[in-house]
Amino acid sequence: MASRGIGLLLLLPVCAQALTPLDDSSLSSINGQDGLTVDLESAVGISAENLAWQTDQGIQDQEALTHFRDVSWQGDGGPLQSRFTLDVGSNGAVPMLAMTYAWQPGVYRIGGFTLETPSNQDYQSHSLGEMALYSSGTISLVNAGIFNTDANGYAQFDFDMTGDLIIRQGGAGTAELSFGNMAFANRFTSGAATGHQPGTGIVGVNSDGILIQADHTFTDFRFDLMYKENPVDFDRDGRSPMIHAGWTGGLTDARMKIMSGGVSYHQASGWDYLSSRSQGLLFRAAWDYDTDFGLVLGHADGDRTRLTLSDWKQMGGENPADPMLAMDVILDVLQNNVGPAGLCMGYGLAAGQPSQSQCTANGGEFIDTRVPVDDSAFALMLRNSHLHGYSSKMRVENPATSWSKDYNFGLILTLGKLDADMLIYPRGAFDSQDGLKMDINLVAQSPGYWAAANSAVPAERVAAASDWATNSHLLFADTSSNIGVGILHNDVLWQTRDMFIRIGEQDPVFSDMQTGIMLSSDTLARYYLRGLFGAGNLNELSSGTANVALWQFNLAASRYRFVMFPSAQTVVTPTGNQTLSTIGFEGFFDIDPSSYLTLAEVSAPGSSFNLYNVSGSLGWKEGNVVMKSGDQNSDGSASISIENQLLIGESVNFGNGAGDPLIGNLGFGNQNYGRIAFPGGIWHSEIVAKVP
Numbered sequence: 230m231a232s233r234g235i236g237l238l239l240l241l242p243v244c245a246q247a248l249t250p251l252d253d254s255s256l257s258s259i260n261g262q263d264g265l266t267v268d269l270e271s272a273v274g275i276s277a278e279n280l281a282w283q284t285d286q287g288i289q290d291q292e293a294l295t296h297f298r299d300v301s302w303q304g305d306g307g308p309l310q311s312r313f314t315l316d317v318g319s320n321g322a323v324p325m326l327a328m329t330y331a332w333q334p335g336v337y338r339i340g341g342f343t344l345e346t347p348s349n350q351d352y353q354s355h356s357l358g359e360m361a362l363y364s365s366g367t368i369s370l371v372n373a374g375i376f377n378t379d380a381n382g383y384a385q386f387d388f389d390m391t392g393d394l395i396i397r398q399g400g401a402g403t404a405e406l407s408f409g410n411m412a413f414a415n416r417f418t419s420g421a422a423t424g425h426q427p428g429t430g431i432v433g434v435n436s437d438g439i440l441i442q443a444d445h446t447f448t449d450f451r452f453d454l455m456y457k458e459n460p461v462d463f464d465r466d467g468r469s470p471m472i473h474a475g476w477t478g479g480l481t482d483a484r485m486k487i488m489s490g491g492v493s494y495h496q497a498s499g500w501d502y503l504s505s506r507s508q509g510l511l512f513r514a515a516w517d518y519d520t521d522f523g524l525v526l527g528h529a530d531g532d533r534t535r536l537t538l539s540d541w542k543q544m545g546g547e548n549p550a551d552p553m554l555a556m557d558v559i560l561d562v563l564q565n566n567v568g569p570a571g572l573c574m575g576y577g578l579a580a581g582q583p584s585q586s587q588c589t590a591n592g593g594e595f596i597d598t599r600v601p602v603d604d605s606a607f608a609l610m611l612r613n614s615h616l617h618g619y620s621s622k623m624r625v626e627n628p629a630t631s632w633s634k635d636y637n638f639g640l641i642l643t644l645g646k647l648d649a650d651m652l653i654y655p656r657g658a659f660d661s662q663d664g665l666k667m668d669i670n671l672v673a674q675s676p677g678y679w680a681a682a683n684s685a686v687p688a689e690r691v692a693a694a695s696d697w698a699t700n701s702h703l704l705f706a707d708t709s710s711n712i713g714v715g716i717l718h719n720d721v722l723w724q725t726r727d728m729f730i731r732i733g734e735q736d737p738v739f740s741d742m743q744t745g746i747m748l749s750s751d752t753l754a755r756y757y758l759r760g761l762f763g764a765g766n767l768n769e770l771s772s773g774t775a776n777v778a779l780w781q782f783n784l785a786a787s788r789y790r791f792v793m794f795p796s797a798q799t800v801v802t803p804t805g806n807q808t809l810s811t812i813g814f815e816g817f818f819d820i821d822p823s824s825y826l827t828l829a830e831v832s833a834p835g836s837s838f839n840l841y842n843v844s845g846s847l848g849w850k851e852g853n854v855v856m857k858s859g860d861q862n863s864d865g866s867a868s869i870s871i872e873n874q875l876l877i878g879e880s881v882n883f884g885n886g887a888g889d890p891l892i893g894n895l896g897f898g899n900q901n902y903g904r905i906a907f908p909g910g911i912w913h914s915e916i917v918a919k920v921p
Contacts, residue, residue, distance in 0.1 A: 264316035274303030274335075284491065284508040284562060291507050292347060293562035293605065298356070299340025305363055309335055323383060329369040336463070337362045343655040346605040348565040355655040355662045358732075359400070361463035364392030370432060378433030378440055385429055386443075387416040393465055394452075397732060398657060398664050401462035404733020406746060407455040409468060420445035421479045421521040438488035438511075445519065446483050451475035453529035456745060456795050458733055469795035470529030470810045478539075479519030482552065486513040491561030492569050492608060509561035509608075515552040517543070518618055527856060530810050532629035534858045536869075538620035544643050545617075545698025546768070553618030556611055556647070563598075563652065564605035572596040572648050572670055574722050577677035579646060579699070580613050592680055596670045596724070598650035606652040606668070614647040617699055621708040623920065625867035627858035634859055634867065636920045639706035641713055641767075645675045645699050658729040658749065659737065665730045674720040675700035679759055682718070682779060683834040690831075694718055694761075697770035701760075704767075711767045717774065719760030727752040736790065741884035743815050745794030754786040754818070761831065776831040785823045790883075791816035798853050802861040811855050814873070817848030817881050819889070839896040845907070846888025848876035862919075872915040879909035 277300045285291035303309055311332040318325050341356035371385040394408040418425035430443025452475075455468035491509015518541035527535025543553050563569075573588035573595055588595040600606045619641040626633035649671040657664020678700060681693035694700070694717070701721065704713035731747040759781040765774030796813030799806050822844040829837035852873035859867045881888030891907040 264314065266315075267313040269309070269311045269313075271304070271309040274301055274309045276301040288507075290348065290565045290567050291562075293564065294345040295562065295607075296341070296343050296345060296353070297339055298343070299338070301338045301340075303336050303338075305334040305336045305365075307334070309333075311335075320383065323373045325371055325383070326374055327369070327371045328375075329367065331367040332365055334363070334365040337364070338463070344562055344605060344607060346562065346564045348603050349605045352605065352655050357653070357655045357665050358396055358398040358663060360397075361395045362392060363395075363463075363465070364390050366390030366392075372432055376432060376434040376439075378431055378435050380431075382429045382431050382443065384432040384443075385417060385427060386432060386441075387427075389414045389416075395463045395465075397460075397463075398661075398734075402460065404744070405457050405460045405464060405468075406732050407457070407465070407468055408452040409455040409465070409470075411452040412449060413451075414447070414449045416447055417443045418445045418447045418479065420481065421519040425479060438486050440484070440486055442484040444482060446480045447478070448480065449475075449477045451477065451525070455529065456733075458744065471793065471795050471812050473525070473527045473529040473533065473535060475523075475525035475535075477525060478522030480516040480522065481519050482549075483516035484514070487511075488513065491559055492563065492610070494567060494569065507561060509559060512558040512560075513556075514558070515555035517553045523624075524620070528809060528811075532627050532807070532809070532858070532861075534625070534627045534629075534856050534861075536856060536867075537624040537626075538622075538640060539624060540620065540622035541618045542621050543618050544702070544767070548698075551617060551699065554616050556614035559608070559610040559612065561608045561610075562605060563600050563608045566599050566602045568597070568599040569608075569610060569650060571598055572650060572672050574672050574674065574720065575679060577680065579676045579696070582612070582648070594722075596650075596672070596722075598652065598668075598670055600652055600654075600668075604654070606654045609649075609651040609653060611647055611649040611671075614644070615699065616642070616644040616647070619643055619706075621706070625856075625858055627860060630858070630860055632858050632860040636867075637707065637709035638920050639704070639708045639713065639767075641702055641704040641706050641715070643700070643702045644673045645696075645701040647671075647673045658731055658734065667725070667728045667730065669723065669725050669728065671723045672721070673701050675718040675760070678718040679720055682761065682831070690834075694771040694774075700770075702770070703760075706767060708767070712764060713767050714764035716758070716760040716762055716780075717765065717770060719758060722755065722757040724755040725750055725753060728754070736883075739790060739883035739885050741882070742790060743792050743794050743813065745792045745813075747790060747792040749790045750786075751788050754784075754789050756782075756784045758782045762828075779829040779831055779834055779837075781825070781827045783823065783825050784818070785821035786818040787821050788819040789817065796853055798855050800855060800857060800861060802857075803863055807861070809855060811853050814852035814854070815848075815850050815883075816852075817846060817876070817883065817888070819846055820844050820891070824893075836898055839894075839898075840905075841894050841896065843891070843893035844889065845878055845891035846876075846881035847891060848881040848883070848888070850874045850876055850883075864919075866919040866921055868917055868919045870915060870917045872913075875912040875914045877907050877910040877912070880911050 280297040282295040284293050314329045316327040339360045343356050345353045366389050368388045373383040390413045395405050397403050397405045417428045417430040419428040425447045433440050453473050454471045457468045488511040490506035490511050493506045523537040523539040525537045573583050573593040576588050576591050576593035585595045621639045623636045623638045652668040654666040656666045678693050681689045700718045702717050704715035706713035728750045762777045762780050763774050794813045796811045798811045799808050822842050824843040825841035827837045827839050855870045857868045859865045878890040879887040895902045
């Protein structure tokens with residue numbers, strides 16, 4: 230690593246008496262007279278041509294280098310400046326160490342992010358893209374030593390940062406995606422019930438790795454998603470806002486382990502990914518949501534109207550043994566036609582992964598994950614993850630007019646068992662060396678439900694929903710009456726191959742399509758959803774539900790494009806017209822004949838209405854998503870509207886010629902009633918959701 234122009238000022242204490250015992254109050258406000266202070270100042274900053282992380286050295290088809298190229302740290306609007314302070318003291322019984330690091334506005338750049346393996350050394354000259362983080366902030370830790378896993382939880386932790394994160398897939402002048410006006414704070418607290426006063430937790434190291442844990446934490450993470458088509462160089466001026474997003478409030482019983490170990494490769498029998506693992510990283514996290522936690526979505530400029538999903542509950546009631554959210558995240562590199570043990574869709578296991586033979590022998594669909602021969606990719610995997618919490622209230626507010634309203638409404642998305650394999654290649658579309666390509670297998674399921682619900686044995690069908698509290702559900706709910714309607718006990722499978730994430734790139738084939746943040750593939754996308762369409766009481770979804778139909782929906786596409794871009798919409802309000810910045814969207818699917826939809830009677834699963842062998846083209850144009858507060862609607866109700874032109878069959882044309890007619894077969898049970906076709910058509914679609 231090469232560094233240049235570093236000026237250090239080391240301020241040592243005048244005498245040992247400066248290291249005096251401190252109480253908790255003193256430790257929380259360290260100054261230069263309380264021990265050791267190190268100031269860093271540099272007019273030109275620090276740089277490194279390359280940083281590399283090597284894993285599985287010397288092991289065939291596993292050895293890899295991860296490269297961070299042209300890394301630099303410079304001041305923003307002035308010299309690079311930071312300060313590190315160190316002090317010792319006591320909480321009255323235990324010796325304590327206090328550390329604080331504060332940095333003035335600076336910019337951290339990565340000029341390239343790629344990998345290198347013996348299977349594919351060409352990726353040395355490729356890159357996933359370039360990144361810059363403008364930031365200033367402070368991080369502090371007071372602990373019984375640097376790391377301590379004592380169950381008493383001595384650690385006091387506080388992190389606060391503001392800035393802008395900007396990403397692009399080329400050099401200066403190429404389009405940029407920004408997480409602008411970003412604010413990120415995290416600290417150990419006493420919990421929402423006491424106003425998040427300073428609290429303690431654990432920051433330690435044991436035989437498993439690094440442990441971070443606290444009974445209560447507070448997190449505030451907010452940003453405006455922004456886009457600029459023609460920037461200068463990591464440009465913060467003149468960006469077009471798209472959406473504001475945030476995660477704010479407390480977590481309870483939060484814990485994270487950062488452990489060594491990556492992929493566990495194919496095994497002959499059942500697979501435990503916590504054994505026989507390669508070198509890599511494993512993040513294990515779990516938590517519950519505190520009473521003040523909320524997810525925020527809204528406008529990124531103008532009135533900044535926003536929606537907050539709040540008052541999070543656990544499906545089935547409080548269960549200390551079952552955190553609302555848990556996930557294991559694995560990071561590694563795969564290469565040369567090898568991979569993990571794969572995923573199983575439809576097997577009844579609530580944890581772990583069966584082998585391929587076990588999966589298929591029990592009626593499951595085995596989903597293998599491999600990179601091609603002589604290729605390599607970063608691997609991001611989820612294992613044994615779940616989300617058993619849901620939002621039971623919604624708040625809409627317009628800061629510009631101080632209008633706000635709370636609703637007893639829940640948008641419920643729980644995930645019973647979530648597993649995923651995501652392969653990330655440093656390769657752009659159309660043979661570009663810069664960009665991001667992905668292969669994804671993602672499975673979120675309600676283990677065992679579908680097989681039991683379709684059983685020929687009535688007793689098994691009746692008991693199919695017994696694990697309702699830990700199953701997957703997608704529901705709209707009136708939480709004042711605790712009634713939800715939607716898809717219960719669902720299984721979801723998403724697969725895509727050769728999916729490129731493209732920032733600001735004009736598609737040479739579809740010249741009439743907007744530029745922005747585009748997802749594209751000319752190979753495969755598959756969206757498969759099955760479950761029970763019905764309604765029920767959120768406190769008991771195993772019985773007494775209104776069962777409408779068992780349904781399966783499989784949409785397979787051989788080619789697709791979907792692009793989001795900044796847009797603007799003029800809306801009529803009681804006080805006059807107002808122009809809002811919104812998310813625009815366009816897209817299409819070329820549907821594969823393996824696509825189908827079935828609806829079956831719950832009491833007789835074999836009696837089903839079938840739409841199958843569906844093929845053709847389906848698209849969206851001039852799409853817009855608009856959120857309005859109640860004072861922007863004449864009826865006083867807040868609303869979200871999604872409007873677009875729905876293109877069908879030969880009317881799907883983005884500069885590449887007409888699409889294919891939309892055609893499918895109709896049937897009931899095993900009877901075919903004939904074919905239905907839509908040669909073409911353009912429908913204006915507007916879906917408006919209001920909560921009175």
